[in-house]
Amino acid sequence: MHVLVTGAAGMIGVKLVARLLAEGALGRRAITRLTLHDVVEPAAPAGASVPVETIAADIGDPATAARLIAARPDVVFHLAAIVSGEAEADFEKGYRINLDGTRALLEEIRLAGEGYRPRVVFASSVAVFGAPLPEPVPEDQALTPLTSYGTQKAIGELLLADYTRRGFLDGIGIRLPTICVRPGKPNKAASGFFSGIIREPLAGIEAVLPVSEDVRHWFASPRAAVGFLVHAAVLDGEAVGPRRTLDMPGVAATVGEQIEALRRVAGDAAVARIRREPDPTIARIIAGWPRAFAPERALALGFRAETSFEEIVRAHVEDELGGRLPT
Amino acid sequence: MHVLVTGAAGMIGVKLVARLLAEGALGRRAITRLTLHDVVEPAAPAGASVPVETIAADIGDPATAARLIAARPDVVFHLAAIVSGEAEADFEKGYRINLDGTRALLEEIRLAGEGYRPRVVFASSVAVFGAPLPEPVPEDQALTPLTSYGTQKAIGELLLADYTRRGFLDGIGIRLPTICVRPGKPNKAASGFFSGIIREPLAGIEAVLPVSEDVRHWFASPRAAVGFLVHAAVLDGEAVGPRRTLDMPGVAATVGEQIEALRRVAGDAAVARIRREPDPTIARIIAGWPRAFAPERALALGFRAETSFEEIVRAHVEDELGGRLPT
Numbered sequence: 001m002h003v004l005v006t007g008a009a010g011m012i013g014v015k016l017v018a019r020l021l022a023e024g025a026l027g028r029r030a031i032t033r034l035t036l037h038d039v040v041e042p043a044a045p046a047g048a049s050v051p052v053e054t055i056a057a058d059i060g061d062p063a064t065a066a067r068l069i070a071a072r073p074d075v076v077f078h079l080a081a082i083v084s085g086e087a088e089a090d091f092e093k094g095y096r097i098n099l100d101g102t103r104a105l106l107e108e109i110r111l112a113g114e115g116y117r118p119r120v121v122f123a124s125s126v127a128v129f130g131a132p133l134p135e136p137v138p139e140d141q142a143l144t145p146l147t148s149y150g151t152q153k154a155i156g157e158l159l160l161a162d163y164t165r166r167g168f169l170d171g172i173g174i175r176l177p178t179i180c181v182r183p184g185k186p187n188k189a190a191s192g193f194f195s196g197i198i199r200e201p202l203a204g205i206e207a208v209l210p211v212s213e214d215v216r217h218w219f220a221s222p223r224a225a226v227g228f229l230v231h232a233a234v235l236d237g238e239a240v241g242p243r244r245t246l247d248m249p250g251v252a253a254t255v256g257e258q259i260e261a262l263r264r265v266a267g268d269a270a271v272a273r274i275r276r277e278p279d280p281t282i283a284r285i286i287a288g289w290p291r292a293f294a295p296e297r298a299l300a301l302g303f304r305a306e307t308s309f310e311e312i313v314r315a316h317v318e319d320e321l322g323g324r325l326p327t
Numbered sequence: 328m329h330v331l332v333t334g335a336a337g338m339i340g341v342k343l344v345a346r347l348l349a350e351g352a353l354g355r356r357a358i359t360r361l362t363l364h365d366v367v368e369p370a371a372p373a374g375a376s377v378p379v380e381t382i383a384a385d386i387g388d389p390a391t392a393a394r395l396i397a398a399r400p401d402v403v404f405h406l407a408a409i410v411s412g413e414a415e416a417d418f419e420k421g422y423r424i425n426l427d428g429t430r431a432l433l434e435e436i437r438l439a440g441e442g443y444r445p446r447v448v449f450a451s452s453v454a455v456f457g458a459p460l461p462e463p464v465p466e467d468q469a470l471t472p473l474t475s476y477g478t479q480k481a482i483g484e485l486l487l488a489d490y491t492r493r494g495f496l497d498g499i500g501i502r503l504p505t506i507c508v509r510p511g512k513p514n515k516a517a518s519g520f521f522s523g524i525i526r527e528p529l530a531g532i533e534a535v536l537p538v539s540e541d542v543r544h545w546f547a548s549p550r551a552a553v554g555f556l557v558h559a560a561v562l563d564g565e566a567v568g569p570r571r572t573l574d575m576p577g578v579a580a581t582v583g584e585q586i587e588a589l590r591r592v593a594g595d596a597a598v599a600r601i602r603r604e605p606d607p608t609i610a611r612i613i614a615g616w617p618r619a620f621a622p623e624r625a626l627a628l629g630f631r632a633e634t635s636f637e638e639i640v641r642a643h644v645e646d647e648l649g650g651r652l653p654t
Binding site for chain 1: 457467473475485486489493570
């Protein structure tokens with residue numbers, strides 16, 4: 001089968017491609033061809049055993065979708081997106097990439113016709129929800145985004161459901177929890193510290209904590225996120241029914257619980273590298289975010305995440321640090 | 328103030344314009360100018376005391392929004408839409424009018440700039456909800472449309488909220504119940520019989536009832552719908568908060584209750600004009616629709632509908648039949 005990944009140069013995209021190549025199959029079907037798209041040329045994976053084509057193109061350019069769908073991939077992982085902060089800073093760019101780009105992809109699939117009906121896995125986000133929210137957020141909670149990014153993802157979910165209902169494609173949307181621990185450098189995202197307070201101490205570096213320890217949030221590891229995507233690609237669409245987007249499982253943890261998990265994995269010395277520096281702006285942004293979910297549908301459909309924040313920390317140590325802890 | 332009505336030639340549009348001209352004001356502000364848009368030339372109301380411009384243009388044509396917004400109307404009633412059945416039959420036309428047309432209007436307002444921030448009243452629909460649904464449907468129920476029309480209205484709601492949050496306009500969406508009794512000829516809409524079984528007997532004509540008497544649905548009169556629109560134009564946006572679209576109040580009534588209301592207003596002879604002719608297709612479509620709401624927010628904000636189906640029948644007799652009952 002032919003698999004297309006948009007946004008393949010992003011953190012999750014790279015890990016997804018590595019897993020697809022390592023397994024060589026999606027479910028029982030062998031992967032025979034990979035197309036990797038991003039706005040920058042995705043790195044062609046070394047030693048891939050199947051043909052890999054890389055395409056650098058702006059998904060907001062109407063010609064891009066036609067180019068991506070021309071070869072009629074069997075599975076499309078649609079990860080390409082402008083992130084939350086940028087979509088808020090640049091209104092037009094956010095709508096052009098996150099809404100028009102997604103719609104162009106769905107339209108190109110519809111117009112391909114001749115029985116073409118690929119599985120489309122759409123990476124949505126818990127940013128489709130905004131306060132006030134019940135805790136945990138139940139299935140069938142109204143989408144009440146408080147950002148343009150969340151609005152664009154919510155619209156993508158609605159389009160995915162309608163195109164699926166009309167029989168143009170077979171879509172599954174997954175609302176990803178905050179991915180933690182994100183590898184790489186610290187960034188300026190409001191959510192950055194959730195990863196930073198684990199990643200930096202494990203690398204022997206000081207981290208800043210801008211909120212109080214009772215702040216609670218909803219997490220899954222990069223490894224779990226890749227697992228969600230792969231599972232969404234192979235699961236039986238009939239079992240999902242008309243509501244095509246699912247809250248993904250995750251771990252609800254307070255910052256205090258994050259820190260205690262870090263202590264259990266790496267000791268007091270690691271925890272001592274966390275410096276408190278309250279930031280009311282970040283605290284206010286995060287107060288609007290969902291804190292926990294009751295993802296009963298996804299669990300019943302076989303989606304699995306970590307079950308404790310300590311598991312999330314250990315996944316990071318294994319996957320990013322080669323199992324080595326700071327000394 | 329300058330008021331723009333899109334879809335002004337439609338049943339609700341005509342009644343809204345008549346009320347605006349009769350009252351001469353929206354809240355405390357005098358109406359000094361009216362612009363009436365539709366895809367066919369709206370009839371210019373006779374004897375209007377303020378300048379009335381009529382514009383016949385396709386709202387799906389990108390040039391139309393620019394033409395409508397150029398004069399910077401203070402209030403925009405956005406009623407123009409392809410109806411449910413047509414949006415389902417013609418996928419591209421539905422998206423072009425109901426999604427692209429709405430977005431073009433919002434974009435034109437955003438791009439006008441220079442502090443322009445009109446009140447935009449968006450006519451949404453209970454079609455944004457699809458079964459299975461709790462009864463009554465609570466506030467904050469997830470939008471789960473089962474038609475392309477419902478999907479397009481749900482997307483319009485999301486855009487309205489984001490454009491409002493960003494300060495580009497001041498939007499209020501209202502989810503209209505099924506409007507009953509619709510005046511005019513019988514039509515082929517699946518919901519047509521809800522009006523037909525009242526309207527036809529009151530006109531001395533036979534009506535067909537395709538479903539059983541225990542079917543329950545959510546209604547408001549055309550008069551109430553116009554009242555919702557006017558109230559949405561004048562209410563305090565701050566009081567609405569970030570969730571800009573509201574379930575409108577209405578009357579939950581079974582078909583049996585409709586018929587009993589008809590009997591109380593017009594007697595057994597009218598009821599005898601209803602002929603039962605079960606139609607499983609219509610029954611199946613209607614089974615997916617919401618049956619009752621708990622519109623607490625709208626009621627708290629001062630929206631008012633009829634409180635019994637008998638009131639709805641009497642509104643029809645007063646507004647459409649000059650108070651005359653069949654003899």
